[in-house]
Amino acid sequence: MPSDAPVGTCLITGAASGIGAACAHALAARGAQRLLLVDSNDDALQALDPGGDVTRFAGDVCDPALWEQIEAQAGTIDRAVLNAGIAAGGMIADTEFDDWRRTLGVNLDGMFLSLRSTLRKAGDGASIVLTASVSGVKAEPGTAAYGASKAGVIQLARVAAREAAARGIRVNAIAPGGVDTPIWDQTLFFRDLVASHDGDRDKALAAMAAIGTPLARFATASEIAAQILFLLSDDAATITGTVLVSDGGYSL
Structure with a gap:
């Protein structure tokens, strides 16, 4: 599909908010x-109304039973945005094993199951984008679980690209830096930062962006979505197995 062409059946995980929405x-x-929308937050998923023919699946992406259900109902998948993930932070020495496993479970095990089902249902010439993170590219203290999971996502995309190339299926990853999405609100350090800015979330985001991001701004979810749609489109027809780092220069 050229960048302005219509698309067929599209699967989106983590669809209820942020980049997925x-x-x-x-x-x-x-x-x-047709849109196949997947999210663990059933209320938010039901509230999302992008228009058109929508099938919603509420559940945990690291539950194999969910993917059995999706495979049974999906039909042929033409485009996929595998985006579900959770945030985590903490120094290695202070991280509980259960927290480590939860992060790897959703972000990597869930991505594996999502990708496996997508490849099983993908038509020849399909295109898939996995949401990774600049944390999978650049090491920072306190990001061990999250960064390791996203580095795994990048390698998973690369291997999948090699495996699926014979069918003309392209698989790429996008690695955003700071993006204004609700995932920040899951982290203790960001909640503390918002509190230190008198509860003003926008000011807290601006303060984070001003430190270490050369462009001194975070992306919007819509900006990242536009970049994902480019990777999905035929305008990116020779791009596969790559990771698009979209971080405002943070990784420089």
């Missing part, structure tokens, strides 16, 4: 024939 709206606007 922005992708759902963008793909619906592009003329997607």
